[in-house]
Amino acid sequence: MSVQVSVRRVASYDTDLTVELRKLLAPLGGMRAFVNPGEKVLLKPNLLGPFAPESAVTTHPAVVEAAARLVLEAGGRCFVGDSSGCGSRDSVLRATGIGEVIRRLRLEWADLDTPADYEFANVRVARKIRLGAPLAQMNKIINLPKAKTHVQMVATGAMKNLYGYLPGTSKSEYHYRLKTREWLAELQLDLAVALPPVLNIMDAITAMEGEGPSGGTPRQLGFLAASVETVALDVVTFRAMNLDPEQIPLLAAAKRRPFGTTDPDAIELIGATPEELRCPDFRPIRQLGSPLRLLPLPQSMLDFVQRRWKAVPHIDTEKCIRCMRCRDGCPVRPPAIDPERAAVADPALCIKCYCCHEFCPVKAISVNPTFLERFLLTPRLRTLAARLAGKIKA
Ligand code: SF4
Ligand code: SF4
Numbered sequence: 001m002s003v004q005v006s007v008r009r010v011a012s013y014d015t016d017l018t019v020e021l022r023k024l025l026a027p028l029g030g031m032r033a034f035v036n037p038g039e040k041v042l043l044k045p046n047l048l049g050p051f052a053p054e055s056a057v058t059t060h061p062a063v064v065e066a067a068a069r070l071v072l073e074a075g076g077r078c079f080v081g082d083s084s085g086c087g088s089r090d091s092v093l094r095a096t097g098i099g100e101v102i103r104r105l106r107l108e109w110a111d112l113d114t115p116a117d118y119e120f121a122n123v124r125v126a127r128k129i130r131l132g133a134p135l136a137q138m139n140k141i142i143n144l145p146k147a148k149t150h151v152q153m154v155a156t157g158a159m160k161n162l163y164g165y166l167p168g169t170s171k172s173e174y175h176y177r178l179k180t181r182e183w184l185a186e187l188q189l190d191l192a193v194a195l196p197p198v199l200n201i202m203d204a205i206t207a208m209e210g211e212g213p214s215g216g217t218p219r220q221l222g223f224l225a226a227s228v229e230t231v232a233l234d235v236v237t238f239r240a241m242n243l244d245p246e247q248i249p250l251l252a253a254a255k256r257r258p259f260g261t262t263d264p265d266a267i268e269l270i271g272a273t274p275e276e277l278r279c280p281d282f283r284p285i286r287q288l289g290s291p292l293r294l295l296p297l298p299q300s301m302l303d304f305v306q307r308r309w310k311a312v313p314h315i316d317t318e319k320c321i322r323c324m325r326c327r328d329g330c331p332v333r334p335p336a337i338d339p340e341r342a343a344v345a346d347p348a349l350c351i352k353c354y355c356c357h358e359f360c361p362v363k364a365i366s367v368n369p370t371f372l373e374r375f376l377l378t379p380r381l382r383t384l385a386a387r388l389a390g391k392i393k394a
Pocket of ligand 2: 315319320321322323324325326327339356359360361362363364365
């Protein structure tokens with residue numbers, strides 16, 4: 001049986017999103033199919049940091065509000081929670097508009113920065129892991145991701161949003177420990193396996209293109225989408241962003257394991273066709289994965305080469321406001337980036353996780369591809385590598 005993804009075209013956040021969300025969820029059974037009276041329900045938006053709603057970095061407060069209204073209507077006890085990558089809780093709630101939603105609807109805040117130890121049997125990387133304590137107290141989790149590009153993971157959607165289960169700086173620590181995006185994808189996949197949301201609602205009314213997840217530019221996609229399955233929802237959303245699913249480490253990890261529905265033909269799209277959703281000139285990040293990984297080389301060798309050819313972050317000193325979020329959030333010790341010391345990250349220390357780029361509030365950090373990277377990413381070389389990989393596998 002194919003998995004369903006329901007889609008609803010919505011032109012703007014000024015529309016009555018409670019009405020739109022009700023229509024979006026109707027083919028899936030409505031919110032009452034997911035929430036029973038008296039249940040504790042966590043709404044998990046993307047609250048990366050203290051960014052305004054119009055910057056398209058975080059899930060729009062109008063989407064969170066509409067979801068909360070439907071949870072309350074169904075009789076649920078509604079919590080909102082995330083562990084932001086940067087900024088204090090108060091600054092994040094104020095800037096994103098989520099604090100106002102919580103206050104107006106009298107919702108409760110679930111502080112995912114408070115850690116607790118968890119143990120899971122059915123995962124690869126995260127058997128014993130520290131996650132936000134409130135997760136264990138919830139009856140249901142509803143995932144409210146934002147559709148965005150991502151300099152490290154190519155794109156971020158429903159699965160990547162669950163990385164916010166990890167409290168505070170442990171997100172950066174895992175960047176340091178796991179080093180490559182392939183391993184990070186495995187960890188993020190573990191979270192979707194271990195604590196799967198009952199429902200996922202994608203905010204793709206205004207997405208982010210270019211150098212996401214915070215340094216890109218808002219781009220109208222004009223839809224909301226919902227599914228019980230994180231993977232299928234990401235497949236539909238990323239195809240609408242005109243991205244190649246093969247280039248997205250999380251979808252590649254899901255396909256390898258296997259977990260969820262990565263085959264677009266096995267997804268029943270309700271409310272629109274893939275062609276109607278597709279944005280043909282959507283601007284991806286400048287550095288899509290290396291064609292090297294298509295070759296049948298040992299992973300350790302690929303990791304070594306990729307770590308060396310990828311770009312180190314540069315700081316635009318004119319734009320920099322010396323907030324030090326990049327230095328404080330860098331998982332390397334001593335930090336590989338320090339605006340008071342140099343305008344470029346230390347290449348000997350930097351692990352190319354790009355957390356600094358993610359945290360910068362004024363887009364002062366760039367990760368322009370190196371000459372070697374640009375060379376490796378030429379379409380001709382990419383096609384050649386794909387052919388070669390195909391030949392060798394055959
Ligand atoms: S400088 Fe930036 S990219 Fe390099 S390790 Fe630190 S946070 Fe990651
Ligand atoms: S580069 Fe960005 S994050 Fe780093 S200190 Fe400057 S403004 Fe802050």
